[in-house]
Amino acid sequence: MGDIKYHQNGIGDEYGEDGTLKNNWNPDSDYGNEYVDVHFRIDADYYQYPFNNYTQEQKQEFNDEARKVLENLGWKTEKEVNSSYCADMTNGEQHLYLHPQDFSGEVLKTDVMKIAEALENNKTFKLRWVDLYKTVYDITDQEYEDYLKTKDAEIRVSLFEKCKTTRVNRFYYVLDMARNLADTYRLARINCNDGKNHGTGQAIEHIVKIIEQMEKENYLISTMDKGSRCVRSINKTEQRKLKIKML
Numbered sequence: 001m002g003d004i005k006y007h008q009n010g011i012g013d014e015y016g017e018d019g020t021l022k023n024n025w026n027p028d029s030d031y032g033n034e035y036v037d038v039h040f041r042i043d044a045d046y047y048q049y050p051f052n053n054y055t056q057e058q059k060q061e062f063n064d065e066a067r068k069v070l071e072n073l074g075w076k077t078e079k080e081v082n083s084s085y086c087a088d089m090t091n092g093e094q095h096l097y098l099h100p101q102d103f104s105g106e107v108l109k110t111d112v113m114k115i116a117e118a119l120e121n122n123k124t125f126k127l128r129w130v131d132l133y134k135t136v137y138d139i140t141d142q143e144y145e146d147y148l149k150t151k152d153a154e155i156r157v158s159l160f161e162k163c164k165t166t167r168v169n170r171f172y173y174v175l176d177m178a179r180n181l182a183d184t185y186r187l188a189r190i191n192c193n194d195g196k197n198h199g200t201g202q203a204i205e206h207i208v209k210i211i212e213q214m215e216k217e218n219y220l221i222s223t224m225d226k227g228s229r230c231v232r233s234i235n236k237t238e239q240r241k242l243k244i245k246m247l
Contacts, residue, residue: 005129006115025132027116031109035094035136035190038112040103040119041128043055047100062124063087066098069118073111090092093190100125106136106190136188141202144187148206155210158184160219163233171223171230175200178207220241 006015006025012184016022048059063086070089075096079088087098096105107115112130119127139147158181163172179195182203186194195201211231214220220231221238239246 002067004113004120004127006112006116006132007129010133012207021129021131025130027109027113029109033138034104034109035138036109036112037133037136037188038105038107039131039133040096040116041131042099042101042103042119042125043128044100044125044193045126058124062100063098063134065122066103070096070098070115070124073114109135134188136190138190141188144189144202147187148185148203152210154182154208155185156214156219159207159211159214160233163220163231164235165232168232168235171225171232173225174208174211174222174231175204175227177231178204178211181207218244 004027005021005023006027007021007023008025011024014022014024044062045052046062046210067075067087067089068089071077073091075089075091075094078090078095086100089096089098091111094107096103096107097240103119105134112132116127116130119125121127138146159177161199162177162181165171182195182201185207186196186201186203193201195204211220215222218234220233222229222231224230234242234244238244
């Protein structure tokens, strides 16, 4: 894998015997059109502790060089640097936010090595290592819906378990329950929030439809509270009365 360390987070024991992060991701593999949430860890000469002992000329020199390195790879500046923000750069659906400690964003997996090698050794900064997190998919809404459908059986079981209450007059808000489960079953998609931080999204809406279906099948009982729909799972007594098979 060369001299650059590529570390995939969330895989088993992440640290080696030397106490440092493992070099556990292969940049040469064929990843197709998959993107990744990536952080190119940067060491900029001008930006050192306590992070305020630098001139505007030093900052400008770093920003000019960082942008030029990426422009040489076909990237474009979308937002210029100012006193509050760092530069934002894009290349098609890819984007990077150029903080002097961390160039972060969503990048094609097949482009990660090319970018890392370009960032490795420069006049005002160098690359320390590369951190990779979630895979980000470039898929249509229908392809995403097809994926979510493969999880329907799991979602139904999870809903039934999570909606259990100790009393028949206790309920859970439908939207809260759907948002909670969406965090488990949601796929990261390129340039798509999908309700991760606010509002709703395709994964949440898919789970709400499953809740509605489970209501029709009598696995869930609903009520209204201050204009919002709430549900709970039927208890064992209700299951026996309704002759409903356990999920």
